[in-house]
Amino acid sequence: MPEGPPPAPAVQRIRLRYTKRGRLRFTSHRDFQRAFERALRRSAVPMAYSAGFTPHPKVSYANAAPTGVASEAEYLEIALTEERDPERLRAQLDASLPPGLDVVDAVEVRTPNLADRLQASVWRIRLDGVSPEEAERAAAAFLAAESVEVERLTKNGVRVFDTRGAVASLEVSDGRSGDGARGGAEGGADVRPGRACAILRLVVRHATPAVRPDDVLSGLRATADLAPPVPAEVTRLAQGPLDEESGTVTDPLAADRAAASAVPPATAGPRATATA
Amino acid sequence: MPVESVFPRLEALLPHVQKPIQYVGGELNSTVKDWDACDVRWALMYPDAYEVGLPNQGVMILYEVLNEREGVLAERTYSVWPDLEALMREHGVPQFTVDAHRPVKAFDVFGLSFSTELGYTNMLAALELAGIPLEAKDRTVDDPIVVAGGHAAFNPEPIADFLDCAVVGDGEQAVLDITEIVRAWKAEGRPGGRDELLLRLARTGGVYVPRFYDVEYLPDGRIGRVVPNTPGVPWRVSKHTVMDLDEWPYPKQPLVPLAETVHERMSVEIFRGCTRGCRFCQAGMITRPVRERSITGIGEMVEKGLKATGFEEVGLLSLSSADHTEIGDIAKGLADRYTEDKVGLSLPSTRVDAFNIDLANELTRNGRRSGLTFAPEGGSERIRKVINKMVSEEDLIRTVATAYGNGWRQVKLYFMCGLPTETDEDVLQIAEMAKNVIAKGREVTGQNDIRCTVSIGGFVPKPHTPFQWAPQLGVEETDARLAKLRDAIRSDRKYGKNIGFRYHDGKPGIVEGLLSRGDRRIGAVIRAVYEDGGRFDGWREHFSYDRWMDCADKALAGSGVDVDWYTTRERSYEEVLPWDHLDSGLDKDWLWEDWQDALEEVEVDDCRWTPCFDCGVCPQMQTEIQIGPTGKKLLPLTVVNQG
Structure with a gap:
């Protein structure tokens, strides 16, 4: 050989x-x-x-x-x-x-x-067809909860775990007002008038088991019946060290x-x- | 008028389907041209899943040839899996191209490449999703011209109802010729509508338009004759042959997908055609004569292609790659050039002889020597004479001994079951051959862990071959014979454990046989299967033999013919075959003589190194054998390191 x-x-x-x-x-x-x-x-x-x-x-x-x-x-x-x-x-x-x-x-x-150093991620979740008010209510309920358990199908079967603990912050903005417009190569024309749209911005700690943006969405559904009519568009905006005091993710x-x-x-x- | 992309609507469906990346396009080296700047627009389809269709060389070549032309654009489309098909139907999203996600119906020409007949139901799915009427007669001037090519198009009769036209042979020049005719017709304001365009195409003699031919049947169900029904339409339609492959160095910029596909390599076709004369092999018969790409042409294509793709493997493709007159120098030259870059070389389709071991050694100079594959095709010396696969068992054993001596540990052997005149005894010889291979391997290496894998599938007689008249072996007989072989292998105490046995049962072969040698009456069967949900017939998990048989029973009821009539029936010399009016250049009398020689176990040599034996192709098509040697060598590349 x-x-x-x-x-x-x-x-x-x-x-x-x-x-x-x-x-x-x-x-x-x-x-x-x-x-x-x-x-x-x-x-x-x-x-x-x-x-x-x-x-x-x-x-x-x-x-x-x-x-x-x-x-x-x-x-x-x-x-x-x-x-x-x-x-x-x-x-x-x-x-x-x-x-x-x-x-x-x-x-x-x-x-x-x-x-x-990749301790947390900043995610943006675009929810077309969901009004910012509805999303606000759901976010408030989620943040008020001690823990929010969800299920996910993994390789080892269905797992139940908490999603609330990993979420460092969760904010809602109006997707029609333009402050949630997508960056750079995605094209700026993301403001779609005439249709309700909420944008969630969340900071999630990298924990085990990993809490993914869709797990948080499951959590929002569980706590406040938030059910987006179309699939959410999710973008990771940043990941890096988490400054716990300011809640920001750095480079x-x-x-x-x-x-x-x-x-x-x-x-x-x-x-x-x-x-x- | 710009055509709107369907992507926004498709995008909403993609989170719900498996492997969404296959539908988004954006492959490296793909092309999106300005719709309005082009006046002839082609949608090219490989009617199978993206992972199979994307690496297809035929589509890739035509895509590039067309897109290189000013004012012409070509985009690609593939079969969508049932999960996406259901969502597209629910949400009214039409069949789309992956390049710019334009609806297929908006194109001028919809070209489909059929490597196999098992893509026919997928064509119907694509037509219906595109919103194009399934049958050619129902289409209007706003629908694309639906044209079929590829090896299966050499008998397009089973899909004649669904096609506007078919082109047989090499496509490179043919698509450009069709483009010019479409362009002129459009520029003139589409005079005479669809019929006029099809007539102009038919009159070239190189485009088959089924609707301009009437098929008359005899009372016993056989074809009486096939006659043109329109003035100016030729009695027979010729295949296309591209001469001088160095003039057509395509693909220059092979597509590199993001999704995983079945062949992840830079493929270069080192020659086209094969005159070994294996009587079962449709590809070898319909692609004559042999036309080699030169050693230097190959070297250039590999160099440019690797730069354009970053692939880590080069495949030297052809029907029998070791037969290139300068294959030794090609393999050595490429291995010398690319060893440093960790580029692997592969040589699919090689014959059984010791020379190939030298080649294989060269190709794996710095790599793993795991398995070698050979295709003796038949188990006994007698049956190999029938099929004209001229390799003796001594050759094979000698080759295998060299292979094991050089560090190879596994040999894979490919065979067919159900060859004309075959008996159980012929097939059982395969077990003996496998045992002898292992015995030899043990002897040469002094080790016991020698593997030999036997892979066997059912033989399907194909049009334009000497076996086009042969009866196909039925499902039960095929399966019974395969079971005997399996038992003979498994029951052997000394060697059985070292022989792997892989086989395909007889059922898919019968459907393939029905579609291969079918006539226009089979169109109703295909349509019935499609309407019953049949798709992806080349995939075991989707294929349903029972559905095909049920639909055939119903669709052929009262016609006097049935599946057996098309498959297991032997044809006579006089019978008009459904594809006789498609001219592959092969003289039908020569094919018949070769069929008779097969029955008498008489072999025929290769015309590359013996005098012509008058198969008819060269004079009929005005072509000639183009082979080396050129005497040139591949020089080392000057390394210019970037970065």
């Missing part, structure tokens, strides 16, 4: 933030992985590979959003065998991926444990950026944009 030489060692790691926008929110995580690994090949990124019979490029994905849910804030980390400028790499990968799967931020890894790549500007990188290169 042929034995290849050992794989080249990783000399640099880069963390990327990417999106799943518009119709590409229907991409499953497996679909994204295949698409991303092909983009790496097309862009001739000097990937580090795992050892063994079928070497895989070293990519670690963190906490992917469910299929059908859009996201502005997905994270992954790649290992390279040659150093690259993070911003140039970002632009290259972004150009190589289909529009909607956009690579929007890149930093060189200077601190450990990105996954540990999980900030620590790497700070470390990078404090200690200049070993190799020279145009990095100004990476700190923007």
Whole structure:
């Protein structure tokens, strides 16, 4: 059996933030992985590979959003065998991926444990056909409850768990007034006049079992009979460290950026944009 | 007038269906052109699920050839699964293209590629969802022209009622010719409506329009004759043959889906056609003559294609890939170029000979050597003579010995059951062959853990082959023979445990046989099955033999013919076959002689390295064999690392 030489060692790691926008929110995580690994090949990124019979490029994905849910804030980390400028790499990968799967931020890894820093997510849930007043009432009932138990079918059968505890905040706005308009590539024309529309903005702690936006919707149905007539459109707006006092979610790549500007990188290169 | 996207309405349904990503489009290298800037618009369909249809080379090639043209656009559509179909019907969402989600009915031409007859019911589902009348006679000038292509179109008679026209043979040039005719007719203000357009197409001699032909039947149910009923329409319609494959390096920008599909690789067709002369093989008969792509042309396509896709595997496709005159240099050259990049090479469809082991070794230089696949097709020397698969058991055993000696541990063998003149004895020989393979493997390696998998399916006689006259083996006989083989394998104490046995029962084969050699009367059966809910007949979980038989009984009642008449009946020399007026170039008398040779166990050689034996194709189609060697080599690529 042929034995290849050992794989080249990783000399640099880069963390990327990417999106799943518009119709590409229907991409499953497996679909994204295949698409991303092909983009790496097309862009001739000097990937580090795992050892063994079928070497895989070293990519670690963190906490992917469910299929059908859009996201502005997905994270992954790649290992390279040659150093690259993070911003140039970002632009290259972004150009190589289909529009909607956009690579929007890149930093060189200077601190450990990105996954540990992804403590909470900010979700926006668009409920067409639900009036803001109705949504307000449901939100108030939900927030007033001590715990809100829901059921979900998992691989191990039906599980019952609390959704209230994980929700750090829950706010309602009017989808017709424009303050819930979608960002960037999704197109701004999301205000659809003539039809009631409520937008929920919630901050949910990453707990075990994971509480997903649809679990919170189940919770709203359980506490206040909130039953949207059409499927909700869900977007993850951010994920990262949770400041419990202010209830805000901050940038999980900030620590790497700070470390990078404090200690200049070993190799020279145009990095100004990476700190923007 | 711009055509509205149905996506907003579809989007609301997608959270409720399985694998919604398959319906959203947005594949890398897909194209959306400005509707109003184009005057001829094609919707191309592969009538099966997206995961099967997307990698189809035929559709991908035509999609690119058409979209490259100024003023022409092509979009793709696939069969939707029953979960989405039900929702689309409930909410009035029509059959859509995945590129710009335009309704199929808005296009000028609706082209369907049929690799297999089992897509016929899916065509009806797509037509109905599109809002296009199922039968051609009910369509108006506002409906697209429905055209069929692909191998199954070589006998389009069973779906004649549903088609406006069919094109046989290579599609690259044909779609452009059709485009020009449609463009001129539209520019003139659609004179004479649909009939005039179809007449213009029919008069080219390369487009079959079923409605311009009357089929007359004899009292016994056989066809009396097929006659043109309109002046200027030819008696026979010719297949299309593209010469010089290097001039057609498609697909240049293969589609890369987001959804998972059955073939995730960069495929390059290294040659078209095959003259090995296997008598059961419709593909080999209807795609003659052999036309090779040059080694340098292949090298360029692989290089550009990998850059455009990022695929990690290259498939070198053809009907018998090891037969390319420069395959050794191609394999070595590509392996040299791409070993560093961890690009794997695969060579589907190879023959049983030791040379192929060298090739396989080359292709797996740095990878895993798990399994090798060979297709002896028949178990006994005698039956292999009947089918003209010229490989001896000694060849196979020698090949297998080399394979095991080179580190391969598993051999897969493909066979057919129900071949003409076959007896139980011929099939039981398969068990002996598998045992000999394992014995040899153990001898060569000194190890006991040697695997051999036998995979066997029922033989279906196909139009335009020497076996087009042959009786098909019935369901009970097929299943009984397969059971005997299974018992012979399982009962063997010494080897049985090391032989895997995979088989397909006889039922799907009978339906395929009915559709393959059927005539226009089968259209009613297809429609009845569709109306009873039949879809996705190529999928075991959706296929219903009983539904097909019940619908056939009802639809054919009183016609004097039945399923057996179409499948297990042997035809005579004189019989007019439903596809005789579609000209594949093969001389019917030559096919008959080859059929007689088969019965006498006489083999026929390959015309690439022996004198012509007058199958008729080259003179009839004004084509010729195009093969190397060119003597060229693949040079190393200059590596320009980006980033």
